[in-house]
Amino acid sequence: MEILKxxxxxxxxxxxxxxxxxxxxxxxxxxxxxxxxxxxxxxxxHGREWVFWFELPESMLPTREVEVMPEVGKDYEFSxxxxxxxxxELDLFTDVHGYVFKRxxxxxxxxAQTLSIPAGTKAEQVEFLRGVIATMEGGGV
Numbered sequence: 001m002e003i004l005k006x007x008x009x010x011x012x013x014x015x016x017x018x019x020x021x022x023x024x025x026x027x028x029x030x031x032x033x034x035x036x037x038x039x040x041x042x043x044x045x046h047g048r049e050w051v052f053w054f055e056l057p058e059s060m061l062p063t064r065e066v067e068v069m070p071e072v073g074k075d076y077e078f079s080x081x082x083x084x085x086x087x088x089e090l091d092l093f094t095d096v097h098g099y100v101f102k103r104x105x106x107x108x109x110x111x112a113q114t115l116s117i118p119a120g121t122k123a124e125q126v127e128f129l130r131g132v133i134a135t136m137e138g139g140g141v
Contacts, residue, residue, distance in 0.1 A: 024050035
């Protein structure tokens with residue numbers, strides 16, 4: 001998305017909020033195409049320094065497809081294509097190498113790993129197991 005500099009306000013260092021997303025640039029020629037999460041000084045969370053820091057309206061903030069609002073420090077599954085998923089701890093919406101994944105979801109657990117058959121009649125127990133098998137066969141695991 002092209003953002004015109006004339007529509008943005010430069011934010012002085014003392015007014016920047018740690019962890020917030022800003023539009024950043026080393027030089028501005030009527031547009032700004034980069035975003036960074038502010039850390040401190042003139043640097044972003046990856047240690048890169050930028051000369052200009054612009055406040056972005058909510059409508060201009062970058063977005064990602066997520067099934068839940070993830071929390072930093074917890075384990076999730078990440079994918080770029082939605083087919084191949086990787087498990088790792090969320091740290092700033094990137095993996096340990098700084099790669100930004102497009103999809104983030106809670107870890108999918110296999111019900112067979114924690115299977116406990118509830119008390120009840122034999123018919124009720126068999127019906128419960130059929131439900132577990134149907135879930136596994138249907139790709140829900």
